Amino acid sequence: MNDTALRIxxxxxxxxxxxxxxxxLKLWGxxxxxxxxxxxxxxxxxxxxxxxxxxxxxxxxxxxxxxxRRLSSQSRRSPMxxxxxxxxxQPQDVRRAYEAGFDCHLLKPVEETTxxxxxxxxxxxxxxxxxxxxEE
Numbered sequence: 163m164n165d166t167a168l169r170i171x172x173x174x175x176x177x178x179x180x181x182x183x184x185x186x187l188k189l190w191g192x193x194x195x196x197x198x199x200x201x202x203x204x205x206x207x208x209x210x211x212x213x214x215x216x217x218x219x220x221x222x223x224x225x226x227x228x229x230x231r232r233l234s235s236q237s238r239r240s241p242m243x244x245x246x247x248x249x250x251x252q253p254q255d256v257r258r259a260y261e262a263g264f265d266c267h268l269l270k271p272v273e274e275t276t277x278x279x280x281x282x283x284x285x286x287x288x289x290x291x292x293x294x295x296x297e298e
Contacts, residue, residue: 168285169210172196173203173229174218174247179270183216183247190278200224204232212242214284219248219259226250227262234263243284247272 170192174180180196187194195210197203200221207215215233219226230244243265248255251269259267266280 166285167192168213168281169193170195170281171203171206171210171212171215173198173200173215173221173226175199175221176218179218186274190281192281200226200229200232203229204236207233207236207242211240213240214243214245214281216245216247217264219246219250219255227258230259230262230264245280245284247277 170187172180172184172187172194173196174183175198177198180198184194184196195206195212197206201224203215203217206212217226217229221229224232226246226248230246233242233244244263245266245268246259246264247268247270248259249270250259251267256267265284268276268280
């Protein structure tokens with residue numbers, strides 16, 4: 163991992179979506195872990211200490227709203243940003259996301275430039291100076 167990389171946790175019950183996003187973020191040079199459910203994500207956070215958590219809202223058992231509430235209430239070494247990357251895009255879904263503790267709401271499919279911009283924004287808030295494109 164380089165000094166501009168973010169620690170990112172991807173949480174999505176759709177394995178293909180989680181795996182694809184994880185691969186993309188790793189190609190961009192980030193340190194990435196993934197979870198396919200909320201309970202696993204909660205277990206990962208204390209040791210991994212992510213800068214950013216990307217969450218699908220529509221998951222079974224523990225939905226993304228509940229996961230965001232639980233993550234927001236955990237004490238941790240450093241602050242983290244919680245971002246919805248979801249198919250839930252109605253106005254009431256966005257409102258509920260912010261009420262649950264999400265910092266940002268992105269609708270799937272997320273454009274690559276949008277995702278890069280959001281990661282850059284929140285990375286800078288954490289004190290990282292991110293490069294916009296991975297070195298080839």
